[in-house]
Amino acid sequence: MQTIDQPTTTQAPRQRPPWSTAAAIGLAIAAIPLLIFAIFNKWGVLVLVVIALTVGLSIWVWQRGLFFYEAVAFLIHFDGLGAGPIRMGRAVALVAGLLMIYKLVVQRWRPPALPLRTWAPVFVLLTWAAASGLWSAEALSFLNTMGQFMLGVVFFCITALMVDSHRALHKFLRAYWIGGLFGASLGILALFLGTRSVGFGKDPNFFGLLMASMIPLTVYYRRHAATVKIKWWYTFTLFAVLAGAAGAGSRSGLIGAAIALFGTMVTRPGLSAGRRSRVAIGALLLAVMAFGVGFVANPNNLERGFSDRGAGRLDFWTVTSALIQEQPVTGYGFGQLRLLISPNLLVTPGSQQLNEDRDDVSSHNTWMDVTGDLGVIGLLMFVSIFLMTMLNLLRPRWLQMKEISVTLFVMLLPVLSSSMFLPLLNNKLAWAVIGLAAGLQVPSWRSRWKGMSGVGQAEEPQVGQELERISPESYSNSSPVSRPGTWTDTWVDSVSLEQTPSGEVDRWQTERLAPGSELDPFVGQGSFQQSSPLDEDEVPLARWDLRFSTRARRQIVAAALIGGILGGVVASMLPVHYTATAAVIPPRLDRSVPSEYVLIDRERLQGVLTTVVSLAYAQELKTLSGVDLSVREISDRMSATRPKLGLLVQLQYSDTSQANVLAVQPYLVTAMDNIFENSRTAAEAQVADELRPTIPGEARYYSGAFYIRAYQDAVLGQEQPSVFWIVLVSIASAGLIATGLVMAGSRFPRVDPRDDVYEFTGLRKWTHVSGGTRKKTRSTPKQLEQIITSAVDAGTSGEFPSRIVVAAPRDGVEVRRLATGLAAACVADGRRVVLVDAQLADPALSARLARRRSKGVADLEAESVSGNEGNLTVQGVMRPVSARRLPREARQLLGADVDQLRFIAAGSRSARKQKVIDGAWLDQISPDVVVVVLAPPTLGGTAVSALMEWSDAAVLAVTEGITRTQDAEDAAGTVQLFSAGAEGIVCINN
Numbered sequence: 001m002q003t004i005d006q007p008t009t010t011q012a013p014r015q016r017p018p019w020s021t022a023a024a025i026g027l028a029i030a031a032i033p034l035l036i037f038a039i040f041n042k043w044g045v046l047v048l049v050v051i052a053l054t055v056g057l058s059i060w061v062w063q064r065g066l067f068f069y070e071a072v073a074f075l076i077h078f079d080g081l082g083a084g085p086i087r088m089g090r091a092v093a094l095v096a097g098l099l100m101i102y103k104l105v106v107q108r109w110r111p112p113a114l115p116l117r118t119w120a121p122v123f124v125l126l127t128w129a130a131a132s133g134l135w136s137a138e139a140l141s142f143l144n145t146m147g148q149f150m151l152g153v154v155f156f157c158i159t160a161l162m163v164d165s166h167r168a169l170h171k172f173l174r175a176y177w178i179g180g181l182f183g184a185s186l187g188i189l190a191l192f193l194g195t196r197s198v199g200f201g202k203d204p205n206f207f208g209l210l211m212a213s214m215i216p217l218t219v220y221y222r223r224h225a226a227t228v229k230i231k232w233w234y235t236f237t238l239f240a241v242l243a244g245a246a247g248a249g250s251r252s253g254l255i256g257a258a259i260a261l262f263g264t265m266v267t268r269p270g271l272s273a274g275r276r277s278r279v280a281i282g283a284l285l286l287a288v289m290a291f292g293v294g295f296v297a298n299p300n301n302l303e304r305g306f307s308d309r310g311a312g313r314l315d316f317w318t319v320t321s322a323l324i325q326e327q328p329v330t331g332y333g334f335g336q337l338r339l340l341i342s343p344n345l346l347v348t349p350g351s352q353q354l355n356e357d358r359d360d361v362s363s364h365n366t367w368m369d370v371t372g373d374l375g376v377i378g379l380l381m382f383v384s385i386f387l388m389t390m391l392n393l394l395r396p397r398w399l400q401m402k403e404i405s406v407t408l409f410v411m412l413l414p415v416l417s418s419s420m421f422l423p424l425l426n427n428k429l430a431w432a433v434i435g436l437a438a439g440l441q442v443p444s445w446r447s448r449w450k451g452m453s454g455v456g457q458a459e460e461p462q463v464g465q466e467l468e469r470i471s472p473e474s475y476s477n478s479s480p481v482s483r484p485g486t487w488t489d490t491w492v493d494s495v496s497l498e499q500t501p502s503g504e505v506d507r508w509q510t511e512r513l514a515p516g517s518e519l520d521p522f523v524g525q526g527s528f529q530q531s532s533p534l535d536e537d538e539v540p541l542a543r544w545d546l547r548f549s550t551r552a553r554r555q556i557v558a559a560a561l562i563g564g565i566l567g568g569v570v571a572s573m574l575p576v577h578y579t580a581t582a583a584v585i586p587p588r589l590d591r592s593v594p595s596e597y598v599l600i601d602r603e604r605l606q607g608v609l610t611t612v613v614s615l616a617y618a619q620e621l622k623t624l625s626g627v628d629l630s631v632r633e634i635s636d637r638m639s640a641t642r643p644k645l646g647l648l649v650q651l652q653y654s655d656t657s658q659a660n661v662l663a664v665q666p667y668l669v670t671a672m673d674n675i676f677e678n679s680r681t682a683a684e685a686q687v688a689d690e691l692r693p694t695i696p697g698e699a700r701y702y703s704g705a706f707y708i709r710a711y712q713d714a715v716l717g718q719e720q721p722s723v724f725w726i727v728l729v730s731i732a733s734a735g736l737i738a739t740g741l742v743m744a745g746s747r748f749p750r751v752d753p754r755d756d757v758y759e760f761t762g763l764r765k766w767t768h769v770s771g772g773t774r775k776k777t778r779s780t781p782k783q784l785e786q787i788i789t790s791a792v793d794a795g796t797s798g799e800f801p802s803r804i805v806v807a808a809p810r811d812g813v814e815v816r817r818l819a820t821g822l823a824a825a826c827v828a829d830g831r832r833v834v835l836v837d838a839q840l841a842d843p844a845l846s847a848r849l850a851r852r853r854s855k856g857v858a859d860l861e862a863e864s865v866s867g868n869e870g871n872l873t874v875q876g877v878m879r880p881v882s883a884r885r886l887p888r889e890a891r892q893l894l895g896a897d898v899d900q901l902r903f904i905a906a907g908s909r910s911a912r913k914q915k916v917i918d919g920a921w922l923d924q925i926s927p928d929v930v931v932v933v934l935a936p937p938t939l940g941g942t943a944v945s946a947l948m949e950w951s952d953a954a955v956l957a958v959t960e961g962i963t964r965t966q967d968a969e970d971a972a973g974t975v976q977l978f979s980a981g982a983e984g985i986v987c988i989n990n
Contacts, residue, residue: 069162070175076428077179080202093154111161113542116747118438125381127736129334133729136333145335152426159435180214187244196249196300208253211245212414215260220407246294252421254294256414258287263410313364319348320363330375337372346606366419392437445540448749449760449965545750556738563734564727571726577719578661581652582668583710608649612640624667627660665714749965761972766790766984779889784825791953794982801953807935808957809967814988815957816845819934824893826930827900836904836933843906850905858907860921874924878902919946938971945978952981959988
């Protein structure tokens with residue numbers, strides 16, 4: 001199937017248009033004012049560089065042409081471009097999501113067959129994040145964070161599904177590396193201007209992360225350079241990337257760059273254990289030196305140093321740790337933690353930053369964000385994603401991808417280090433690497449077939465234990481013809497490899513190295529030539545038969561509706577929360593302030609906020625109100641907030657008992673008055689003694705009101721559970737669970753049109769028919785007649801077969817339509833035909849063509865077993881067939897000869913309990929009459945051996961995209977073992 005990222009033809013290079021010269025002259029004239037502006041203003045240089053890069057990028061893209069995934073990789077560095085909420089990353093994710101949905105639904109796209117372990121953790125985390133909306137307090141924050149997380153998931157799908165070959169992976173990384181060069185140029189420019197560069201993004205820390213990830217990729221290209229000149233060019237590029245990282249002015253970016261530099265040197269291929277340890281020492285010193293140079297090179301780092309408490313991160317981490325301890329298992333809900341950090345800065349012990357005015361701030365630690373939002377459960381899911389990714393990168397399936405896989409692992413290290421200082425939940429680079437790691441675990445095309453039973457084959461190794469190798473002969477046009485029922489072992493490389501002097505080089509022996517490369521001292525006298533990874537022979541990978549059939553879509557919709565109903569029932573049973581709210585304002589009344597603004601005394605704010613949530617306040621409130629609750633329970637029900645982080649402080653008591661709320665309402669502010677009055681009375685004597693007036697009548701300490709009431713009485717309220725929101729989240733969560741189950745069920749390989757079924761099953765493919773119900777996809781009369789022709793050709797006598805059995809591994813509407821169409825084709829050939837439904841477990845064909853409780857196969861078998869064969873005859877159970885109940889293609893074949901077709905139903909329900917069909921009663925039918933038997937599924941509970949022995953033509957129906965390869969092999973083995981006549985496979989295109 002053709003897709004936009006897999007062209008079938010090579011396009012000729014584009015010719016330069018005739019107007020290109022005039023356009024170049026016009027651009028040169030338009031650049032003159034910019035040159036003048038750049039001479040007199042340093043920002044003009046930046047504007048000129050940006051315009052030049054944009055024009056050059058446009059010309060390069062137009063001339064070269066890019067696949068979609070290459071454009072995505074290139075635009076990762078331009079994520080921040082845009083205006084307002086419209087950003088480059090969001091636009092790319094939206095286009096990619098719509099494109100993949102279109103390819104799956106319309107084009108029936110078959111992406112690479114990702115192993116279950118590579119995508120299941122991501123999907124489980126997505127489902128748990130969606131379900132957390134049930135206990136999320138703010139719906140808007142939940143939807144915003146969910147949308148950001150979906151951006152990362154889309155980038156995971158792009159690299160895991162659309163980058164569908166090893167060659168495509170190299171192209172993706174190459175496009176990413178080229179895009180990084182444009183960002184590095186801006187970093188170098190900012191380094192000279194003395195500013196912090198954000199590249200083409202929106203944050204210098206994220207830009208520093210991208211530059212750090214460029215280091216291992218640049219070193220990889222340098223190691224594979226074909227000439228010394230190109231190697232020097234990559235060396236210069238490496239220094240440019242390091243300078244770009246320094247230009248970001250990001251300490252986390254410099255840490256990531258140092259880690260990437262260390263990892264790149266340590267993971268150098270071909271090193272022995274002793275030499276690798278020595279290289280590690282030098283790499284550590286070089287990494288520390290690179291960090292120091294990059295830190296000193298940017299004056300912004302020298303200005304900040306390390307005395308700013310990590311730009312407030314230490315205080316954010318302190319508050320987040322306290323919040324996580326209050327709700328550690330399930331968290332507060334997706335996107336809720338960022339709303340709680342700012343209000344709790346003033347009330348959390350150990351927090352020193354009290355001037356945070358943002359009401360929405362992250363903890364600046366990805367792992368803490370995940371734990372606070374989704375709890376320990378979500379953290380374990382998130383950790384499992386990265387553990388599985390690192391395992392996949394360190395132990396890839398394919399030997400020739402070992403080095404690039406290790407390079408991707410080193411690219412992931414800066415992401416892991418930066419995740420300690422930045423919110424990277426939707427970081428495009430991180431999710432792209434996770435997707436590429438999943439794509440490296442896709443097995444070969446031929447590994448979808450396990451081989452027939454009894455055929456000797458190599459034992460399949462466990463993933464991660466051995467590297468998969470594939471022989472070029474297994475997928476080239478010159479591959480030798482295999483014997484029926486056998487297949488070339490794809491787990492063992494049939495190409496003999498030259499022995500190398502060092503055992504360490506054996507891991508890399510499939511790479512073609514150039515003289516003078518880093519592994520050259522270990523190669524010995526062998527002559528190798530370097531080639532680009534794009535020049536390697538492409539290895540065909542297995543495809544994922546990810547199809548959402550009508551039945552699957554109905555299951556998903558049904559599950560979503562059931563989830564919504566259950567959510568609505570639970571929401572209607574939730575109790576109503578009653579609240580009592582009071583408010584105070586703690587201004588500075590002891591000194592005059594300008595009228596232009598309101599002065600917020602954060603120390604007084606902190607005093608009020610911490611008092612409300614203290615146990616002392618809860619004890620006083622309990623004494624005044626007399627509620628029958630413990631002090632700890634009252635404290636847990638109290639909250640103190642600052643709406644919009646202003647001067648107003650709200651005191652709120654919340655409870656499901658309306659009586660408790662009414663009892664507490666009059667004393668919310670009174671209890672706090674008593675606390676402050678008691679503390680002032682206890683300390684006033686000592687303060688008055690220490691701060692005696694030096695002038696008669698002077699007041700040296702404030703003795704007025706500490707705060708004033710915003711309104712006289714507390715306000716009562718009630719919070720109803722949002723039934724609509726709970727139902728909506730329940731529908732989405734249940735739909736995701738059902739979708740995940742459908743996808744998990746689709747992980748088994750299925751028969752593909754490109755498979756050589758004779759090679760894998762030993763049965764010849766007679767013909768290929770359509771099995772759809774639409775006009776353009778249903779079988780044609782010629783296709784059905786071709787089955788008869790193939791059966792005659794396959795027979796030994798060359799006569800028309802009169803005993804035909806249609807079997808399939810599992811039941812399906814396609815098989816029933818095939819049996820009905822085959823019977824109609826026999827009638828069209830001038831024969832009298834009896835169509836028999838022998839599917840006793842699920843007689844769907846009988847329900848369509850016969851009356852209810854009609855006697856048939858099961859009743860005849862019961863009569864044959866009991867010996868009372870005279871009571872019920874074959875002639876007595878034959879029924880005429882109504883043409884209106886037949887498929888359209890069958891009606892076209894029958895025409896006016898519908899009376900030449902008879903039907904025998906499966907039988908009554910009581911008689912269908914037997915599991916064996918002997919078929920002796922079939923001999924009562926005249927040899928001149930063609931009998932077409934729809935046999936029970938070969939993998940079902942009813943034996944089909946007697947029917948196979950009775951038949952003189954056995955048709956095995958295999959539905960492409962639905963029938964599993966292993967089921968097809970088992971069914972083919974059954975047919976070959978018991979069939980006595982011609983046997984063949986009919987492939988049905990669904």
